Amino acid sequence: MTDDDRGPAGADPGRRGRERAILAFATAGFFALLVFALGMVSLLTGEAVIAEPGLGQAPGILGAILAVAGFAAVTAWALPRGRAGAGSAVLTGLVAAASYCVGVAVGATVTGTDPLRALGIGASLAVSWVAAVIVIAGALAGAGAAVAARSGPGVPRWPWERDE
DSSP states (O other): OOGGGGOSTTOOHHHHHHHHHHHHHHHHHHHHHHHHHHHHHHHHHTOOSSOOTTOOSHHHHHHHHHHHHHHHHHHHHHTTTTOOSHHHHHHHHHHHHHHHHHHHHHHHHHTTOOHHHHHHHHHHHHTSHHHHHHHHHHHHHHHHHHHHHHSOSSOOOOGGGTTO
8 A cells, every 4th residue: 555545644444445435425315405406596586507599408417417527526525635624615505616617618609609708608607696595505515524524433432432
C-alpha cells in the first residue's frame, strides 16, 4: 500500500472507505433532493423549472448532471481534508446551483438554441427560485455529509451504555 492509498497524512484505509461511502450516499441524497425540491416547488408555484418553450429535456438533464458533479466534487474535496462543515455545505450548494445553470446553458446550445439566448436562459435561472432551491438542497445534503464525516465510526450509544 502506498501513501497515496491512505489519503491525507496518517489516514487509514478504513477511513478512506468510510469517506467514499459518505460521498456516495450524500451525492445520491442530493440528486433525490434536487429532483424532489424542483418538482415540488414547480408544482406549488405553477411555474416550469425551465420556462423557455421548445428546449426539450436535454438542458434540464445536463444541468442536473453537472449539478450532481459539482456537488460531488466539492464534497470529495472537503471530506478527506477535514473541511466538512457549515462552510463546505454552503459551498456545495453554491457550486451545484452554478453548475446547474451552466449545464442548462450548454444543453440549450447543444439543442440548437442561439448561444446568446442560451446564456440568457442560464443567467435567468441563476437569479430565480431555481437557483435558490438548488443552493438549499445542496447545502442540506452537504450538511448531512459533514455530520456523517464528523461523527465517530463506532456504533452510537447512550452514555450509560458505554460502561458495559
